[in-house]
Amino acid sequence: MSLVDGAAEILLVSNDPKHSETGGGHGAKGVDFPRWWAVFRMIELEKANEPDFLLLFESIQDVAELDSATTPSRARVYQVKKKDAGTWTWSVLTGTSAPKAPSPKQSKSTKAITAPVKAPTFEKVSESALGKLHLSLTAFSSLPVEGVFLSNAGCDFPLASGGSAATTMPCSLADLATAHVQLLIDAFASLSPGAPPPDLARVRLEKVAIHSDNLAAPAIAAALELLNERSPEHAGQAKAFVDSLVMQLSPLTRRTDACTSFEKLVKERGFSRNAFLAALADLETVPDRLALLDVWLKQLQTEGVDFMTITSVRTAAARAQRDRLMGGTNISNEIDSFCDDWIATNPWTSNLRPLVEAALAVLRVKFSGHRDHDLMARFVMRAITKCVDPN
Structure with a gap:
C-alpha cells in the first residue's frame, strides 16, 4: 500500500x-x-x-x-x-x-x-x-x-x-x-x-x-x-x-x-x-506574568514599600499563580473578579503604591479573612494581567 x-x-x-x-x-x-x-x-x-x-x-x-x-x-x-x-x-x-x-x-x-x-x-x-x-x-x-x-x-x-x-x-x-x-x-x-x-x-x-x-x-x-x-x-x-x-x-x-x-x-x-x-x-509572544511581577515589585520597593512586605507578596503571588494554573477556587476566583472590577472603575495613578494601597483598603473590607500580602499579590497579578491582556 x-x-x-x-x-x-x-x-x-x-x-x-x-x-x-x-x-x-x-x-x-x-x-x-x-x-x-x-x-x-x-x-x-x-x-x-x-x-x-x-x-x-x-x-x-x-x-x-x-x-x-x-x-x-x-x-x-x-x-x-x-x-x-x-x-x-x-x-x-x-x-x-x-x-x-x-x-x-x-x-x-x-x-x-x-x-x-x-x-x-x-x-x-x-x-x-x-x-x-x-x-x-x-x-x-x-x-x-x-x-x-x-x-x-x-x-x-x-x-x-x-x-x-x-x-x-x-x-x-x-x-x-x-x-x-x-x-x-x-x-x-x-x-x-x-x-x-x-x-x-x-x-x-x-x-x-x-x-x-x-x-x-x-x-x-x-x-x-x-x-x-x-x-x-x-x-x-x-x-x-x-x-x-x-x-x-x-x-x-x-x-x-x-x-x-x-x-x-x-x-x-x-x-x-x-x-x-x-x-x-x-506562548513565546505573550509576556511572562511572573517576570513582569519582578518589575512591579521593584517599583513598589522604590516607592517605599518595605522589603519584608515585598518578599511576602512575591511568595503569595507564586501561590496565586499556581492556584490560577489549576483553575482556582471559588473564593480566589471571586477575589480576582473583584480586582478586575475595581481596576476597571478606578483611574491609574502615576505611582504604583497609592493604587495598590487604595485597592488593598477596599479588599480588606470585602475579604477580611485574608492576609494583606495575599490580597496585594492577587491585586498586582490581576493588574499585570489587565496590562498584558486588556480583554
Missing part, C-alpha cells in the same frame, strides 16, 4: 456516515470529554517526540489518530466515552448478553440436567460501541488500523487470566475469558458475513484518569510538565494554553459535510502536530 492510498482510504471511510460519531449522549460534559482528552493525548504524543500526528474529530468514530497529516501509514480509531459512576457493562458495550458461567452443581456433576442454551441474538451489536469500532476497522482494506474504547471508567469484563478488565486496563478484547471471546467473534462476524474472522487483538480497552467533574486537570498538569521542559518561563500559562487548544478543537467537532479531498478533511476536522507546535510557539 502506498502512502497516497492511506490518505485516500482515510477519506473514503470518513465520508461514510455510519463510521462517524456526532455529539454525545451525556450532555455538555459528554461532548467536552473527547476534546479535553484529545488535548491531553496531543501533549502525550508531543512528549513522546512523535515526528508527526493528526487527530481527526467525528470523522471516523469520535477521534481518529494518524501518524501523519499528509501521508498516513497507520491509524488508531477511538470511541471516547465519559461515565459519571460505576463501570461499563458487557451488554451496553457489545449489544449482547454476557455468557453465563456454569453453576457449581453443573460443573461438579456430569449427571446434571441442563436447560437448552438460548442462542445469542446480535441485532444490537452494530449500534454498540465495540460493534461500531469493529465495523470501522473492517472498512479499511489496506491501511493498518487498530481500535480503542477509551473511558474514564473501567469495563466489567472477565479476563482469561482471571480478574476483570475493570482493574486490568489496558487490555485487548483477545485477553477476555474464552466464552466472551467466542461470543464477540460470533457477534462481530454477524456484521460482516463472509469476511475473515474478526481479530479481537486489534481492539483495546483503555482507561484514562480524567474525572467527569474536572475534565481540565490532567491536560493542564501534562501541559505544565511539557512547558517546564520546553519553555519554563511560560509554565504559568499552562491553563491558558490548554484552554486555547480546547477552543480551537471545538469547531472541528461540528462539521458534517462530506469532504472532497484528504486535504480538505484535514483542514475542516483535523488538528496536526504543526498546529499544536504553532499554539506552543504563540
Whole structure:
C-alpha cells in the first residue's frame, strides 16, 4: 500500500456516515470529554517526540489518530466515552448478553440436567460501541488500523487470566475469558458475513484518569510538565494554553459535510502536530506574568514599600499563580473578579503604591479573612494581567 492510498482510504471511510460519531449522549460534559482528552493525548504524543500526528474529530468514530497529516501509514480509531459512576457493562458495550458461567452443581456433576442454551441474538451489536469500532476497522482494506474504547471508567469484563478488565486496563478484547471471546467473534462476524474472522487483538480497552467533574486537570498538569521542559518561563500559562487548544478543537467537532479531498478533511476536522507546535510557539509572544511581577515589585520597593512586605507578596503571588494554573477556587476566583472590577472603575495613578494601597483598603473590607500580602499579590497579578491582556 502506498502512502497516497492511506490518505485516500482515510477519506473514503470518513465520508461514510455510519463510521462517524456526532455529539454525545451525556450532555455538555459528554461532548467536552473527547476534546479535553484529545488535548491531553496531543501533549502525550508531543512528549513522546512523535515526528508527526493528526487527530481527526467525528470523522471516523469520535477521534481518529494518524501518524501523519499528509501521508498516513497507520491509524488508531477511538470511541471516547465519559461515565459519571460505576463501570461499563458487557451488554451496553457489545449489544449482547454476557455468557453465563456454569453453576457449581453443573460443573461438579456430569449427571446434571441442563436447560437448552438460548442462542445469542446480535441485532444490537452494530449500534454498540465495540460493534461500531469493529465495523470501522473492517472498512479499511489496506491501511493498518487498530481500535480503542477509551473511558474514564473501567469495563466489567472477565479476563482469561482471571480478574476483570475493570482493574486490568489496558487490555485487548483477545485477553477476555474464552466464552466472551467466542461470543464477540460470533457477534462481530454477524456484521460482516463472509469476511475473515474478526481479530479481537486489534481492539483495546483503555482507561484514562480524567474525572467527569474536572475534565481540565490532567491536560493542564501534562501541559505544565511539557512547558517546564520546553519553555519554563511560560509554565504559568499552562491553563491558558490548554484552554486555547480546547477552543480551537471545538469547531472541528461540528462539521458534517462530506469532504472532497484528504486535504480538505484535514483542514475542516483535523488538528496536526504543526498546529499544536504553532499554539506552543504563540506562548513565546505573550509576556511572562511572573517576570513582569519582578518589575512591579521593584517599583513598589522604590516607592517605599518595605522589603519584608515585598518578599511576602512575591511568595503569595507564586501561590496565586499556581492556584490560577489549576483553575482556582471559588473564593480566589471571586477575589480576582473583584480586582478586575475595581481596576476597571478606578483611574491609574502615576505611582504604583497609592493604587495598590487604595485597592488593598477596599479588599480588606470585602475579604477580611485574608492576609494583606495575599490580597496585594492577587491585586498586582490581576493588574499585570489587565496590562498584558486588556480583554
